[in-house]
Amino acid sequence: MVKNKKTPQVTTVSAIVLVGGSVDQQLLNNCLKSLSWCNEVIKIDTTKILGSFSEWRNEGIKKAKGDWLLYVDIDEEITNNLQKEIQLTITNSQLTNTAYAIPRKNIIFGQEFKHGGQWPDYQIRLFKRSSLKKWVGNLHERPIFAGNMNYIKNSIIHHKNITVSQMIEKTNKWSEIESRLLYKSKHPKMNIFRFISVAFREFQLRFLRQLCFLDGSKGVIYGIYQIYSKLITYSKLWEKQLSIIHI
Numbered sequence: 001m002v003k004n005k006k007t008p009q010v011t012t013v014s015a016i017v018l019v020g021g022s023v024d025q026q027l028l029n030n031c032l033k034s035l036s037w038c039n040e041v042i043k044i045d046t047t048k049i050l051g052s053f054s055e056w057r058n059e060g061i062k063k064a065k066g067d068w069l070l071y072v073d074i075d076e077e078i079t080n081n082l083q084k085e086i087q088l089t090i091t092n093s094q095l096t097n098t099a100y101a102i103p104r105k106n107i108i109f110g111q112e113f114k115h116g117g118q119w120p121d122y123q124i125r126l127f128k129r130s131s132l133k134k135w136v137g138n139l140h141e142r143p144i145f146a147g148n149m150n151y152i153k154n155s156i157i158h159h160k161n162i163t164v165s166q167m168i169e170k171t172n173k174w175s176e177i178e179s180r181l182l183y184k185s186k187h188p189k190m191n192i193f194r195f196i197s198v199a200f201r202e203f204q205l206r207f208l209r210q211l212c213f214l215d216g217s218k219g220v221i222y223g224i225y226q227i228y229s230k231l232i233t234y235s236k237l238w239e240k241q242l243s244i245i246h247i
Contacts, residue, residue, distance in 0.1 A: 011091050012039040014066030014129070018056050019074055020046030027075045027159060034077040037087075039066050054135040057143075061132060069132060071125045075159045076104070082154035086126060089152070098131035098147030099124055103155040108162075109218045116212030116219050116226075117205070123156070124149065139177050164225070171229045179236035190238035198234050202227045 015038040017031060035041050042063050046056050057071060068090050072078065078086075082102070089100065103120035106113050113119065124143055133144040162170070188194070203223075206212045212223035 011068065012066040013037075013068045013070055013086070013090070014039065014060075014064035015041045015070045015072055016057070016060030016064060017041065017043050017072055017074060018046050018053070019043045020048075023074060024161060027161065030077055030159075031072060031074050034079070034083075035070075035072060037083050038070065040064070052138045052141065054137050054141040057135040057141060061129075061134070064129060067129055069127045069129050072156070073158075075161065077157040077159070079154060079157060082152070082156065085152055085154045090126075090128075096148060097150040098128040099143070099145050099149040100126040100152050101149060102126060102152045104158045105155040106158045106160055108160045108222060111215070111218050113215050113219060113222070115210055115214045116223055117210045118215075120155070121158075122151065125156070126152070138181065139174065164221075167225055167229075171225075171232055175229065175233040175236055178233045179240060182233070182237045183240045187237060189241050190234055195231065195234065195238075198230055199227055202230045 015035040017035070019028065032041060042060055044056050044059050044063075049056055049059055060069065060071070070078075070086070086100075089095070101122040101124045104123050106118040106121060108118065127143065127145055128147070131146045133146065135141045135143050206223040206226050212219040212226075215222070
């Protein structure tokens with residue numbers, strides 16, 4: 001008698017994409033097209049859920065049915081090579097890792113950046129569903145998961161299709177949140193010396209350690225923007241601290 005062979009277990013992948021606000025439709029289409037190989041694609045409408053990025057990402061955990069969860073932003077694409085590596089990785093019978101950090105290739109001002117902290121820009125985006133507990137953090141969210149993490153070789157393509165004006169608008173929005181968090185953490189009162197220190201440390205990071213100028217004039221502009229963004233955050237902190245003085 002021929003024994004029945006066991007049907008091989010299929011490993012499924014759920015892709016989670018946060019969608020909301022003013023969306024570049026072409027970027028969204030490219031993102032979704034690059035996820036067509038996934039078993040399901042869950043779009044989280046951030047305009048309908050009050051909260052932070054952590055809460056939006058946690059909503060994806062609740063809705064996903066796949067064995068593995070892959071988080072992708074609307075301005076990102078999964079390349080064919082990355083798709084193959086993910087599928088090969090999660091179907092490996094010797095697999096012991098439950099989370100993977102994926103490098104991200106950042107396209108800024110129409111150019112791939114390799115310096116200024118923009119490469120390899122690892123993002124922890126692939127999780128075994130049973131291991132991912134939740135996302136935490138109001139601004140720079142991070143995942144809480146059980147088990148070990150490893151690294152994927154192939155990269156996500158990240159299109160930062162953003163103008164200088166849009167970058168400044170984004171800074172105005174996020175610096176308000178960052179300054180509020182700094183204020184609540186009882187950050188020492190800002191003064192001229194601390195402002196100089198903030199600017200110098202960011203310059204040292206972007207220009208001397210991360211060598212942003214090696215990406216050419218665009219890299220220099222982006223490095224200057226990072227210094228500006230940091231100073232705006234601490235200026236708003238100073239403003240919040242100053243209001244207490246006059247109460």
